[in-house]
Amino acid sequence: MEKQFRESIGTALDDAKLSAALGKFSVDYKVNRAKIYEDTDFEALRSQIAACKSYAAEHMEELAAEFTKNAEARGAKVFRANSPEAVREYILQVAKDNGVKLIVKSKSMATEEIHLNPFLEKEGIEVAETDLGEWIIQLAGQRPSHMVMPAIHLTREDVADIFSKEVEERLSSDIPRLVQLAREKLRPKFLQAGMGISGGNIAVAETGTVVLVTNEGNARLTTTLPKVHVAVIGLEKLVAKFADVAPILKALPRSATAQLLTSYVSMITGPAPTDDGGVKDLHIVLMDNQRSAMAHDPMFKEALQCIRCASCLNVCPIFRLVGGHVFGKVYTGAIGTILTAWYEGLQQSEDIQGLCIMCGACKDVCPGKIDIPSLIMEVRRRLVQNEGVPLIQKSIYQVVNNRKLFHGMLRAASVAGKPLSKGGFIRHLPLFLSDLTEGRSLPAIAATPLRDSIKKIEQPKGLQEKAVFYAGCLIDFAYPEMGEALVKILNKAGVEVLFPEGQTCCGAPARYSGVYEIAAKNSKDNIDALLSVAADYVVSACPTCTVALNEEFIATFKSLGQTEHLARAEQLAAKTMDFSTLVKKLVDEGRLSLKEGQQLGKITYHDSCHLKRSLRADQPPRELLQKAGYEISEMFECDVCCGMGGSYSVKLPEMSAPILQRKLKNIKDTGAPVVAMDCPGCVMQIRGGMHQDGAGVQVRHTVELIAQQLAD
Amino acid sequence: MYELFKARAERAGAEVHRFTTKAEAEAYIVDLFQKEQVRDETGHLVVWADCPFLDEALKERVSTLPGMRFTVSREDANAAWIGISQVDGALAEIGTLVQDATAIDKRLVSMLPEVHLAILSTKTIVADMPAWIAQTDTSTLGSYMSMITGPSRTADIERVLTIGVHGPRRLVVCCVDEMGGVA
Numbered sequence: 001m002e003k004q005f006r007e008s009i010g011t012a013l014d015d016a017k018l019s020a021a022l023g024k025f026s027v028d029y030k031v032n033r034a035k036i037y038e039d040t041d042f043e044a045l046r047s048q049i050a051a052c053k054s055y056a057a058e059h060m061e062e063l064a065a066e067f068t069k070n071a072e073a074r075g076a077k078v079f080r081a082n083s084p085e086a087v088r089e090y091i092l093q094v095a096k097d098n099g100v101k102l103i104v105k106s107k108s109m110a111t112e113e114i115h116l117n118p119f120l121e122k123e124g125i126e127v128a129e130t131d132l133g134e135w136i137i138q139l140a141g142q143r144p145s146h147m148v149m150p151a152i153h154l155t156r157e158d159v160a161d162i163f164s165k166e167v168e169e170r171l172s173s174d175i176p177r178l179v180q181l182a183r184e185k186l187r188p189k190f191l192q193a194g195m196g197i198s199g200g201n202i203a204v205a206e207t208g209t210v211v212l213v214t215n216e217g218n219a220r221l222t223t224t225l226p227k228v229h230v231a232v233i234g235l236e237k238l239v240a241k242f243a244d245v246a247p248i249l250k251a252l253p254r255s256a257t258a259q260l261l262t263s264y265v266s267m268i269t270g271p272a273p274t275d276d277g278g279v280k281d282l283h284i285v286l287m288d289n290q291r292s293a294m295a296h297d298p299m300f301k302e303a304l305q306c307i308r309c310a311s312c313l314n315v316c317p318i319f320r321l322v323g324g325h326v327f328g329k330v331y332t333g334a335i336g337t338i339l340t341a342w343y344e345g346l347q348q349s350e351d352i353q354g355l356c357i358m359c360g361a362c363k364d365v366c367p368g369k370i371d372i373p374s375l376i377m378e379v380r381r382r383l384v385q386n387e388g389v390p391l392i393q394k395s396i397y398q399v400v401n402n403r404k405l406f407h408g409m410l411r412a413a414s415v416a417g418k419p420l421s422k423g424g425f426i427r428h429l430p431l432f433l434s435d436l437t438e439g440r441s442l443p444a445i446a447a448t449p450l451r452d453s454i455k456k457i458e459q460p461k462g463l464q465e466k467a468v469f470y471a472g473c474l475i476d477f478a479y480p481e482m483g484e485a486l487v488k489i490l491n492k493a494g495v496e497v498l499f500p501e502g503q504t505c506c507g508a509p510a511r512y513s514g515v516y517e518i519a520a521k522n523s524k525d526n527i528d529a530l531l532s533v534a535a536d537y538v539v540s541a542c543p544t545c546t547v548a549l550n551e552e553f554i555a556t557f558k559s560l561g562q563t564e565h566l567a568r569a570e571q572l573a574a575k576t577m578d579f580s581t582l583v584k585k586l587v588d589e590g591r592l593s594l595k596e597g598q599q600l601g602k603i604t605y606h607d608s609c610h611l612k613r614s615l616r617a618d619q620p621p622r623e624l625l626q627k628a629g630y631e632i633s634e635m636f637e638c639d640v641c642c643g644m645g646g647s648y649s650v651k652l653p654e655m656s657a658p659i660l661q662r663k664l665k666n667i668k669d670t671g672a673p674v675v676a677m678d679c680p681g682c683v684m685q686i687r688g689g690m691h692q693d694g695a696g697v698q699v700r701h702t703v704e705l706i707a708q709q710l711a712d
Numbered sequence: 713m714y715e716l717f718k719a720r721a722e723r724a725g726a727e728v729h730r731f732t733t734k735a736e737a738e739a740y741i742v743d744l745f746q747k748e749q750v751r752d753e754t755g756h757l758v759v760w761a762d763c764p765f766l767d768e769a770l771k772e773r774v775s776t777l778p779g780m781r782f783t784v785s786r787e788d789a790n791a792a793w794i795g796i797s798q799v800d801g802a803l804a805e806i807g808t809l810v811q812d813a814t815a816i817d818k819r820l821v822s823m824l825p826e827v828h829l830a831i832l833s834t835k836t837i838v839a840d841m842p843a844w845i846a847q848t849d850t851s852t853l854g855s856y857m858s859m860i861t862g863p864s865r866t867a868d869i870e871r872v873l874t875i876g877v878h879g880p881r882r883l884v885v886c887c888v889d890e891m892g893g894v895a
């Protein structure tokens with residue numbers, strides 16, 4: 001990571017105004033978004049959008065040709081431009097041909113992408129952004145920090161300062177007055193401009209129509225008053241049919257600003273009359289700049305389903321900490337990472353891709369149904385492929401890839417770590433054998449790992465049903481008691497637990513760092529081990545591991561083009577279950593009973609990212625805990641990431657720490673003496689945080705709590 | 713359908729009034745002129761876009777009032793307090809007006825003045841966007857179709873909702889049940 005980038009993170013984290021604005025926004029946004037989608041079947045809606053946009057991505061060339069034909073038939077001039085230079089030169093030529101001195105622009109990310117303004121200004125043409133946020137940014141000489149709200153990082157005082165300079169008069173920070181000033185200053189520009197430049201939210205091939213949405217009304221003025229209109233549209237905005245407009249216009253305003261519809265939608269099909277008795281000179285620039293290459297990429301074509309609503313930024317726990325000036329380039333946040341990698345070059349995304357903690361919150365709300373974290377992971381993988389892994393990391397992964405060596409070192413660490421342990425915590429844990437940071441309590445490596453202690457457990461003889469237990473590194477080496485609790489529960493339900501010793505790290509640390517070859521080797525070793533014994537199912541009490549077994553082994557092989565172990569990976573996936581879902585099922589089937597009539601008091605529950613958003617199993621643990629006699633008191637933002645993210649907390653402790661602090665506060669605010677969760681990684685993070693905090697809230701894995709409540 | 717439209721349009725900040733007859737709507741409009749003190753002065757004009765609602769009889773009646781403009785230049789529209797145009801339909805679910813705004817005067821009167829008064833035939837309200845698209849002949853789509861939902865707004869400064877940035881601060885919708893001859 002670049003030193004400069006690291007510093008920009010620090011500056012953003014220290015910016016109290018920024019974090020207050022973004023923090024409040026993320027909270028409001030969640031509430032407003034939920035409300036506006038109340039009566040809508042979001043899953044159905046986004047499936048509809050994903051279907052029409054993925055069709056469009058697959059038929060990009062055809063649709064571009066059809067759009068061109070239909071728009072030209074209606075009198076528009078359509079120009080297909082492959083590079084940013086070509087777009088800029090074309091617009092400059094049109095401006096020169098028409099003697100244009102002043103251009104008004106309505107908000108367009110496509111023109112930001114090609115840095116159009118400075119180019120035109122250098123040619124002596126005045127360019128006025130007319131969207132209020134963009135105008136503020138333009139006057140301040142900055143770049144937008146958010147796709148929908150470009151100036152979200154600025155306060156009213158900042159804006160008053162910026163405007164004061166412009167009008168050379170001291171202005172107050174009264175928002176309506178600032179807005180009025182923008183109206184007064186920009187109105188004459190609309191009336192005088194010789195050219196209007198807009199983007200386009202949708203381009204309909206069937207009719208040659210450009211669809212524009214705005215709230216302020218600036219796009220209508222931009223496209224109506226000047227004699228010449230140039231619309232710059234990325235090829236990903238194409239859709240086949242006019243009817244495709246409906247689902248997109250339904251989701252876009254709801255997701256972007258929690259509105260049913262923006263104040264204005266303009267649908268432009270060919271030039272319309274102008275007020276001088278003539279007709280508009282309408283130019284539509286269809287911009288490629290890597291979009292067609294993306295459409296040919298088996299993984300990244302999915303990113304073309306984006307409708308630029310920015311909700312992936314709004315829900316991102318990282319974005320809300322540092323904002324778009326750190327987390328992104330022209331395009332910011334989650335999708336911005338992917339677009340940066342494509343539009344500006346893979347190398348350009350090197351720093352920002354590392355910011356994603358893989359919590360999956362963005363994927364959940366994306367109206368284009370894009371698996372954003374997986375694509376960011378793919379960016380990572382390709383970066384590693386191109387540039388290699390830093391040496392120190394490489395040596396770590398080589399260790400992880402050699403099970404015997406890895407486990408040997410963990411055992412050694414349990415001895416070495418001992419003198420440092422205090423009350424079950426040590427300050428330096430060579431868990432991933434890397435440079436763990438100061439200031440956080442981490443668990444000691446267990447003296448006896450689960451793989452040894454499990455052999456000593458006397459399981460009832462003659463049980464018919466068998467489960468393979470996949471422990472994962474944390475339960476195996478740091479929290480064997482969780483594994484022992486699981487054995488106790490399953491035995492009670494009449495299930496024998498098998499522990500194939502060949503099992504090893506699930507590969508998540510390597511995979512989430514983009515080192516897929518290592519992850520693939522881990523996958524293969526685990527498949528061999530876990531399928532080596534006959535069992536009815538494979539159970540894990542770590543959601544990250546469960547997701548690895550369930551989906552990621554397969555995805556890793558696929559993305560490396562390795563087919564050899566695919567069938568067995570699928571076989572393993574089919575029998576894998578997470579702990580709570582399995583135990584809930586056993587309880588429902590009457591095979592396992594919990595003590596009756598217990599009143600265990602208040603508890604709060606933290607949703608682990610993978611359990612909630614990949615496995616969608618947020619209810620079973622809650623139901624189990626309630627059945628056991630706990631009264632669940634939900635915390636605020638129960639499903640927001642705890643900041644652990646595997647080795648993320650090691651690589652970016654300055655980001656992880658504030659996320660953890662927020663989580664601790666939300667837990668404490670419930671007043672519950674116990675917080676439960678289903679992930680040993682979350683336990684490590686939150687228990688370590690609570691320990692330092694000294695609040696005395698017990699942090700437990702659901703498996704430990706349920707094991708205590710089994711009926712005799 | 714009307715009730716839903718009204719509720720949703722009001723939620724978006726529009727004012728919605730319903731009249732049984734065209735004459736009642738006309739009376740309301742003339743009354744509004746008085747309240748808003750329109751007059752023959754920059755900033756206080758009324759610009760009318762050509763439309764069936766504005767028939768010869770109405771034109772004759774209102775032309776005696778001060779500040780009326782029936783042919784619209786950008787200068788007049790920019791100097792107007794109220795702009796009046798007739799829209800072609802509405803989407804109840806989201807409180808949206810739909811207008812074929814190919815004719816330049818329709819665009820000018822709904823964009824530049826402080827107040828946009830829209831005439832809507834109650835009968836033309838449809839359920840939602842898909843319903844509107846289904847009944848639209850895409851082969852003869854107007855060059856400039858407009859959808860309008862409430863007044864112009866922004867939340868670009870500290871996300872505080874502020875009305876009237878570049879477009880009208882007020883959107884008044886007059887729904888007329890019986891247009892009487894005019895569509």
Ligand code: SF4
Pocket residue numbers: 312315316317318319333334355356357358359360361362363372373
């Ligand atoms: S997965 Fe989480 S951290 Fe990563 S971009 Fe999405 S919301 Fe942000």
Ligand code: SF4
Pocket residue numbers: 305306307308309310311312313334335362365366367368369370372
């Ligand atoms: S990736 Fe999805 S959530 Fe993010 S801007 Fe695009 S459509 Fe919206």
